[in-house]
Amino acid sequence: MPDSTSRLRLVVLGSAAGGGFPQWNCRCPVCTLAWEGDPRVRRRTQTSVAVSADGERWALVNCAPEILSQIQAVPALHPKGGRRHTPVASVLLTNADIDHVAGLLSLREAQGFRLFATPAVQAVLRANSAFDVLAETVVTRHEVTLGSSFELVDGVSAEIFPVPGKIALYLEKGDVETRVEGEQTIGVELRAGDARIVFVPGCAAMTDALRQRLEGADAVLFDGTVWRDDEMIASGVGTKTGARMGHMAMSGAAGSIAAFDGIAVGRKVYVHINNTNPVLIDGSPERSAAEAAGWDIAEDGMEIRL
Numbered sequence: 001m002p003d004s005t006s007r008l009r010l011v012v013l014g015s016a017a018g019g020g021f022p023q024w025n026c027r028c029p030v031c032t033l034a035w036e037g038d039p040r041v042r043r044r045t046q047t048s049v050a051v052s053a054d055g056e057r058w059a060l061v062n063c064a065p066e067i068l069s070q071i072q073a074v075p076a077l078h079p080k081g082g083r084r085h086t087p088v089a090s091v092l093l094t095n096a097d098i099d100h101v102a103g104l105l106s107l108r109e110a111q112g113f114r115l116f117a118t119p120a121v122q123a124v125l126r127a128n129s130a131f132d133v134l135a136e137t138v139v140t141r142h143e144v145t146l147g148s149s150f151e152l153v154d155g156v157s158a159e160i161f162p163v164p165g166k167i168a169l170y171l172e173k174g175d176v177e178t179r180v181e182g183e184q185t186i187g188v189e190l191r192a193g194d195a196r197i198v199f200v201p202g203c204a205a206m207t208d209a210l211r212q213r214l215e216g217a218d219a220v221l222f223d224g225t226v227w228r229d230d231e232m233i234a235s236g237v238g239t240k241t242g243a244r245m246g247h248m249a250m251s252g253a254a255g256s257i258a259a260f261d262g263i264a265v266g267r268k269v270y271v272h273i274n275n276t277n278p279v280l281i282d283g284s285p286e287r288s289a290a291e292a293a294g295w296d297i298a299e300d301g302m303e304i305r306l
Contacts, residue, residue, distance in 0.1 A: 008156065008192035008306045009052050010219075013060070013070035014045035015298035017225050017274040018099035020066070028235040028276045040282040044300050045070060046099040047201050047272045049221070050077060050088075053155025053192040059090040061188055061199055067103030073301065089153050090114040092144075092160075094201055095185045096124040096168040101131075108133040112140070116152065118160070119143045120183035124171070146183065152190070159189045161213060164204040166246040178246045179204045185246070189213065195306035197221070201272040204246045206259035214263050218306050221298065222260075224270025227251055227277050227286050235276045247272075250279070250290060257293045271298040 014020075021044040022031035033041045046064035058077060064070065071077045071088070079085040090113055093100055104125075107113070115134070117125070122143050125131045144150055144160055152158040165185025166178045187200040187210070196217050203210070203223040214220055225247035232238030242249045249255045250270065260268060270290065273279065278286040279297050287297060296302075 007053065008190065008195035008197060008218075009055060010190070010197055010221075010304045011050045011074055011076070012221075012269075012271065012298045012300060012302040013048045013050055013074065014064045014066060015271050015273060015300055015302070016044035016046050017272045018046060018097065019275055020044060020046050021273070021275045021280060023275040026237055026275055028237045030235075030278060030280050031275050033281065040284075041280050042299060044273070044280075048100070048103070049199060049271075050074065051156055051190055051197075052076070052087075052153060056087060057089045057154045058087045059092060059153035059156060059158075060088060061092045061190075062094055062100040062201065063091050063103035063107070064099055065102040065106075068106050070300070084109075084111065086111055086113070088113055090116060092152060092158060092188065093117040093121050094188060094199070095165065096121045096171065097202070098168070098170065100201075101125065104131060104134060107139075110135070110138050112138050115139050115141045116144050116150070116158075117141075118145070118183035118186060124168070146186070155192050157191045159191075160186045161189065161209075163187045163200055163202070163210055164207060164246075165202050166204070178243060181207075187213070189217075192306075197304065197306070202246060203248055203256075204243065205248060205254075206256070211259075211263055214260075214265060217265050219267040219269065219304050220265050221269045221271045222256060223247055224250055224256070224273045224277065224279065224297070226274050227279055231274070231276050237276060250277075251286070257290065257295070260293075267296065267304070268294055269296045269298050269302070269304075273297065
């Protein structure tokens with residue numbers, strides 16, 4: 001039943017970065033705890049969220065590879081009547097990363113919904129014939145431009161805006177600019193009435209424009225990929241820094257914890273958390289430091305109701 005006391009409802013369907021947690025082929029110190037069943041860590045799927053104003057019609061923001069199990073885990077997203085039905089009315093993509101678009105291939109049963117993305121991301125989808133399984137006569141594709149406001153789902157408006165980032169890994173060629181502000185990586189401001197949530201699952205740097213956008217939000221879900229910039233290298237499972245991947249670290253003078261100092265936000269939540277990040281461990285020094293700075297660490301199934 002709709003929750004009449006809630007103006008804006010958001011469910012975190014998945015909270016991990018690309019690869020999920022634990023990552024299928026990883027024995028980093030944090031993943032090892034998960035494989036061994038340590039109760040201080042909990043499994044997480046790749047990041048996507050669902051939003052609604054009435055609890056009946058929902059929009060997905062990003063569509064993770066695990067979207068089927070994510071939908072199955074949230075009763076509000078189950079089909080309700082008739083032989084074919086879904087509460088999911090639309091999908092919005094924040095970029096073309098595999099962990100944000102691959103789930104679209106699982107939504108191919110001739111079910112109508114609206115698919116929103118920037119022209120650059122829509123072009124990526126159209127260039128890959130695999131996404132033709134979403135027939136455009138059934139799944140309508142809508143190009144949305146930076147700074148535009150549109151109805152994402154009944155009662156919920158969205159405005160997209162650029163954040164520093166880079167193109168998807170599989171599109172990289174030659175030298176890669178990791179702090180481009182354009183259509184490739186966006187944030188989303190979600191509104192229902194006077195309630196406002198800002199969703200930024202990927203961000204390479206804090207800017208004055210982004211700081212102004214975040215100011216006064218009831219809740220912000222922000223890129224929490226790595227705790228320290230060289231985390232994957234130090235964990236022995238990668239060669240790239242967080243910055244090279246287009247993500248701010250949480251800690252350090254240039255990190256997101258410091259960047260949020262002085263920004264008035266009702267609730268701060270880290271999402272898109274990499275499998276190497278020690279904040280995934282309950283009671284770790286890093287988790288305690290993030291919480292002391294006013295941050296929540298997202299888990300699959302977390303709800304925010306405003």
